[in-house]
Structures are given as C-alpha cells and as structure tokens.
Amino acid sequence: MPLLEVKLKRLQDLRKRRPQFAEIYDFHRDLCTFLQQHPCQWLGVNVDPGQWELRRQAGFPLLTGDALQIMIEPAGKFIASLAGQLITLGQQGKDELQRIVQAQNAGNLPVEKLLIACLEKDRAPLEACAAELEIPSALLEYVCSTSLGYGLQSWLETHGRPAYSDWKEGYCPICGGTPAMGELVGEEGKKLLHCSICASEWGVIRLMCTYCGNDETDSLEYFTAEGEAGYRVDICRKCSGYLKVVDSRELGEGLPMDVEDLNTLHLDLMAQKEGFVKGKRTQNA
Ligand SMILES: [Zn+2]
Ligand SMILES: [Zn+2]
Incomplete structure (x- = not known):
C-alpha cells in the first residue's frame, strides 16, 4: 500500500480513538489528501x-x-x-x-x-x-x-529503495535526515530508525545512543508515559539526546512513523521538560 494511504488509514484510526485531538489528525489528513492529488x-x-x-x-x-x-x-x-x-x-x-x-x-x-x-x-x-x-x-x-x-x-x-544493510549510523543512509522515530521489531526487539524526511528505515545497535554513539549501559535509559503502552523514550545521559520509540511487538508493524511522531508530541514535551533534546546528526556529508 502506498505510504500516503497507510498514513490516511492510521490518522482515521487515531481520530476515532482520541477525538480530543481531531484537529491535529484532520490537518494531516487534509495534507495527505493534497499530496495524493x-x-x-x-x-x-x-x-x-x-x-x-x-x-x-x-x-x-x-x-x-x-x-x-x-x-x-x-x-x-x-x-x-x-x-x-x-x-x-x-x-x-x-x-x-x-x-x-x-x-x-x-x-x-x-x-x-x-x-x-x-x-x-x-x-x-x-x-x-x-x-x-x-x-x-x-x-x-x-x-x-x-x-x-x-x-x-x-x-x-x-x-525502489537502494540496499543499505550494514549502515550503522544514526542518520539516514539515503538522505542524511535525522530519525523521526525508532522502532523495536521482531521477537528480539531489533531496533530500526525511520527517516524524518524520506521515510527510509535502517537497523541500528539497540543499546547505543543514536546521536553520540555512547554504548555505556549505565548512561542509557528510557521512560514511558502512563497509559501509553507501546511507546517509550530512549534517553542518553552523555549527550542529553532523546529518541521516541514505537514497540511494534505491542502496536503492530508497518505503522507510518511520522504519524506516530505527531501522535506522541506529549512525549516530546516530557523529555524536553527534563532537559533532553531531540538529537541532531553529528556528521555532515
Ligand atoms: Zn532519509
Ligand atoms: Zn548520546
């Protein structure tokens, strides 16, 4: 299914579930419809x-x-x-x-x-x-x-998207964009990142900060919001970066990640209130 259709379907589902945010979902629905046209x-x-x-x-x-x-x-x-x-x-x-x-x-x-x-x-x-x-x-x-x-x-x-199986960086292998969201998939919870610009996805090491490469487990943590099963926020105490993550083992695979991003703006607020920032890519091509 083309990405815009996937997005429209998800926006419709979310609107039913959370009618108090209908305005946000409708804005993006109309934007998707415009792009389709x-x-x-x-x-x-x-x-x-x-x-x-x-x-x-x-x-x-x-x-x-x-x-x-x-x-x-x-x-x-x-x-x-x-x-x-x-x-x-x-x-x-x-x-x-x-x-x-x-x-x-x-x-x-x-x-x-x-x-x-x-x-x-x-x-x-x-x-x-x-x-x-x-x-x-x-x-x-x-x-x-x-x-x-x-x-x-x-x-x-x-x-078709070019193959990039051994890409290990925290920015998109195709366009260099920063990740909109992370995703945990499969039984082992393999971690994928989803590009905020071109919607490509790529696998990364799960216990490593996407932004600074820190892999010391005692400075890598995550938090969740009450009543929000399937979402978490990974944080790095070394660079103060955060990344929102969808657990597809709970929410199902194939969700459009830019919609999940706008569906979790409250998690951005929570992270930012604690002094964390959505990381910037550290390397320029
Ligand atoms: Zn990209
Ligand atoms: Zn970091």
Whole structure:
C-alpha cells in the first residue's frame, strides 16, 4: 500500500480513538489528501552505484545536492501550491505563507537552492531567502523540506529503495535526515530508525545512543508515559539526546512513523521538560 494511504488509514484510526485531538489528525489528513492529488513529477535522483559504495563505506549518505535532478518550474509550482494549501488548512502564518506563493509567482523563489539546502542541512540559503521575504526561516524550511521529503518518497516508492544493510549510523543512509522515530521489531526487539524526511528505515545497535554513539549501559535509559503502552523514550545521559520509540511487538508493524511522531508530541514535551533534546546528526556529508 502506498505510504500516503497507510498514513490516511492510521490518522482515521487515531481520530476515532482520541477525538480530543481531531484537529491535529484532520490537518494531516487534509495534507495527505493534497499530496495524493499532486503526484510528484519534478524530482529525480541520479545515483552512481560505484560512488555510493564509497560514500557508504565512509559513513556518508547516498544523496548530495548534485544527485538531485530538480525540474525547477514544476517544483516551484508545487511549493507554492503546498503553501497555498497550508493557508486553506488554517495553518498559522497566513501572510507569511502568502509571501512564499507571491515570490514563486514572481519568479523570485530560488527553488533549487532551497531544496538542496534542506537536503544538505545548510541553513544559510534558507535564512537568506526567509530574510528577503521577511518570514521566519523555520516556516520556509517546513514548506521546502515537506516538498523535498514528498519528492524523495515518491521517487523511492517508484524506483525502489537502494540496499543499505550494514549502515550503522544514526542518520539516514539515503538522505542524511535525522530519525523521526525508532522502532523495536521482531521477537528480539531489533531496533530500526525511520527517516524524518524520506521515510527510509535502517537497523541500528539497540543499546547505543543514536546521536553520540555512547554504548555505556549505565548512561542509557528510557521512560514511558502512563497509559501509553507501546511507546517509550530512549534517553542518553552523555549527550542529553532523546529518541521516541514505537514497540511494534505491542502496536503492530508497518505503522507510518511520522504519524506516530505527531501522535506522541506529549512525549516530546516530557523529555524536553527534563532537559533532553531531540538529537541532531553529528556528521555532515
Ligand atoms: Zn532519509
Ligand atoms: Zn548520546
């Protein structure tokens, strides 16, 4: 089943179970529906298998900005439609979103630069463009990385995800993104990480901090929230990083992890209140 359908189904289930959060689920349902209606035909990926092997061995993710084949005009139209859709859905910052639409319509949005900046986690081009439009750079980044993530997911769904069985890093082997969530699977509770951008998954060592590589068990702990079976938060006392984890042995496999992420925002609040931060990747390609 395509990822967007999986997400829509899960959002519907959660909405029934937790009607008090209907607004959040409905917002994301409408966003998924918008994406379904706007198939991505503006992003390709040019991968040299030999080069990737070298990058993989050195611990670098597959994609660099050079590998992205962006069709600038339809990509820009997509970004503007997404911003327009967020206005319709009542997202905060309507005037600011409108400025993104206007910049694109006037041909002033550096589409390629922005999408590559999101991939490479390069804040400077995003901040420069946001300053010019007089909007918060976080909003511009949200719109552009949602677009990039959707573009990459569509491409990977169509072309298949490259194999990366012995990847051991805490960031995505394909796009270098940070994990949205961890997952424990199978009888032995093998730990997987799920990319927040391109939705790839990869296995990691269970008793090791995803962010700093700490494997000393006395500084690795986890906590759970009362009445929330199937979710936990792994914490590292060395780097103060935290990672939310779904236990699929309790909740079932195949859940869309970005939906689980927004379904557990209260766990982020709990972790952050104790001084933990959602870790950042420590290595740049
Ligand atoms: Zn990724
Ligand atoms: Zn750590």
